Amino acid sequence: MTLTIQAERWRTHLERTFASADVVPVAKGNGYGFGLPRLAGEAERLGATTLAVGTADEVAQVRDAFSGDVVVLTPWRAHDTQAVALATDPRVVTTVSREVDLAALVAAEGTPRVLLELRTSMRRHGVEADEARSAVRRLDVGDALGGRPGVVFEGWTIHLPLLTSGRLEEARRLGRLAVGLRRGPLWMSHLSPAEATTLGEELGVPVRLRLGTSLWLGDPAALRTTATVIDVHPVAKGDRIGYRQRRVARAGWVLVLAGGTAHGVGLEAPSAAASLRSRAVAAATGGLEAVGRALSPYTVDGRKRWFLEPPHMQSSMVLLPGDATPPSVGDSVPVELRLTTADVDAVVEV
Structure with a gap:
């Protein structure tokens, strides 16, 4: 079984898509058929500063080919030994979807870099509004002995459904909630580049658009x-x-x-x-x-x-x-x- 790439055409599509917004390439699972190391190398060639992977176990497959930061999309859990080990890695950004997990990371050794996930209409992961307010209060909790920050807040992550109807309005509503609680970048999935740019201009914060399928597989020909x-x-x-x-x-x-x-x-x-x-x-x-x-x-x-x-x-x-x-x-x-x-x-x- 062979996958043949028309390299020049494919890379032209990658470059055009990457330049259309503040894009964070996603390389997860089977690497969209290409394999994770190959996609990591392409992200490096594009000049991406950040690459997103699906799980903590996938970090090892991309970091040799990619020199920037790596975001783990699956939310952190204390039972995931690999996620726990990577949480204090200076190149790794951890997704947090529950206040109890944020509290554990604040109390942990080192200074984890975290994205706080808001729950969307997908109902998959994330904190609701009330829990988000409580979680924000933990972000700057200092260590009782050393006075260090518990975590470094890298922004909010919002994973929207694929349906286009009402998608941008949901992004606006959750974006306003997020920046009202704590200003920071919004990391979004399933917006178009134009929608991401519009939202960033409206809210006055960077919108980082995660792209996987539309980046790597967006030109089937x-x-x-x-x-x-x-x-x-x-x-x-x-x-x-x-x-x-x-x-x-x-x-x-x-x-x-x-x-x-x-x-x-x-x-x-x-x-x-x-x-x-x-x-x-x-x-x-x-x-x-x-x-x-x-x-x-x-x-x-x-x-x-x-x-x-x-x-x-x-x-x-x-x-x-x-x-x-x-x-x-x-x-x-x-x-x-x-x-x-x-x-x-x-x-x-x-």
């Missing part, structure tokens, strides 16, 4: 994923194949293609099914899968082809009908991958 053909076998109607020995519905070829569950083939995020059409598609797809038919993400001879059985760990078997032209072993065929869940074997720049 610059990216191409392909799979190598591992084997090609002729098959007659009624022949049994695969682990489950299902009968082939028509004559043609069995294609064994690179890519399986270990690469993210056949894996997908659940659909929100927000419209009648999307619900109908989900119902139709589910019905086909229930009777053992599932369309693969592989395109061969101009069309996507059906899985013969569920993907294996590192390869997949699909049926190519007899009226199509089979590829040769060693050829590459296009494969549609969700790059946020993909783990490719090679990343190639052209």
